[in-house]
Amino acid sequence: MSDTPAPGKRAAAREVYSSEDFGRRRLPRGLTLRALVPNAITSAALCSGLTGIRFAIGGDFHAAVLAVMLAGVLDGIDGRVARLMKAQSRFGAELDSLSDAIAFGVGPALILYLWSLSAVPRFGWFAALALAVCCALRLARFNASIDLPGQPHKLAGFMTGVPAPVGAGLAFLPLYLWFASGLDQFRQPIVVGPWALLIAFLMISNLPTLGWGALRPRRAIRLEVIALAGMLTVALLTEPWLTLVAICALYLVLMPVGLWRYRRIRQQRASVTPSKPEQT
Numbered sequence: 001m002s003d004t005p006a007p008g009k010r011a012a013a014r015e016v017y018s019s020e021d022f023g024r025r026r027l028p029r030g031l032t033l034r035a036l037v038p039n040a041i042t043s044a045a046l047c048s049g050l051t052g053i054r055f056a057i058g059g060d061f062h063a064a065v066l067a068v069m070l071a072g073v074l075d076g077i078d079g080r081v082a083r084l085m086k087a088q089s090r091f092g093a094e095l096d097s098l099s100d101a102i103a104f105g106v107g108p109a110l111i112l113y114l115w116s117l118s119a120v121p122r123f124g125w126f127a128a129l130a131l132a133v134c135c136a137l138r139l140a141r142f143n144a145s146i147d148l149p150g151q152p153h154k155l156a157g158f159m160t161g162v163p164a165p166v167g168a169g170l171a172f173l174p175l176y177l178w179f180a181s182g183l184d185q186f187r188q189p190i191v192v193g194p195w196a197l198l199i200a201f202l203m204i205s206n207l208p209t210l211g212w213g214a215l216r217p218r219r220a221i222r223l224e225v226i227a228l229a230g231m232l233t234v235a236l237l238t239e240p241w242l243t244l245v246a247i248c249a250l251y252l253v254l255m256p257v258g259l260w261r262y263r264r265i266r267q268q269r270a271s272v273t274p275s276k277p278e279q280t
Contacts, residue, residue: 038082039092042099045074049103056111062179064111065172071103072165097139104168105135109196112171116192127193127200131171134200135164141204158208158262166251167203171196173248180241208262210254 052067078096082088109132117124138161162170174195178186185191235243 032087034085034087035082035089035092037085038078038087039095041074041078041081042092042096045071045078045103046099048074049099049107052103052107053110056114061111061115061175065175065179068103068107068111068168068172071099071107072169075100075103075165093143097143100164101132101136101139104164105132105139108168108171109135112175112192112196115175116187117189117196120189120193123193124189127196130200131167131196134204135167138164138167138203158258159211160209161205161207162199162202162209164203167199169244170202170248170251171199173245176241176244176248180239180245207255208258210258210261 048067048071052064052071055061055064055067075096078092082092109128112131113124113128117128141160174186174192177183232243235246
């Protein structure tokens, strides 16, 4: 006789094993009080991005863009609050990525589609999908490599590709120009569609882009940076759309500069690192 139990007995054994195994494990009882604050900010960023879609459906594109921009501000705050409160968690990291995918991928894609790309549904929907999907792919790549050591871009203070919040801001460049000038040429799908595809490509590209570590100012020019931040705030309050156009243009100009600086840093490190002796 065979020692293999009958199918019914195998199923019962699995059920017993699963219940016993489950009984040994303790599920997390919930987030700590400190972790609630940064995660609540992340949730507010998600809600703000979704509200931007609601404004776009109603035709209020000014409010839609402002809602996504508010989501970007909240996204920049939550991580710093978590570090200050020592409340970093895996749950917060996953929630942040999901929030970014919706607020800076799905939100801008639908806003651009409702504003311009719906005039050519096939090509327009393709461009909108590319923007949303590439944003999700970028965030998935970031999550997959967050614990990997020896990332060359990260070690040099750079990022890989355009960050999701920055990509959303750049994707709205035709909207900024339309708000500032009122010219319908900036609303044409032949302009908005290729631009959305370009930003989608930049988000998933391997280009080294300037991060906070690479932009850290020297002590000798920190007062100038403070003054520049104050003037930028005044410019955003008085001429918001033209100021945003200027910020987008400055970022695009700095991208080749970032690539040049990264290659220079790599060359300097390669010249300092001693070569390994050949084995005989």
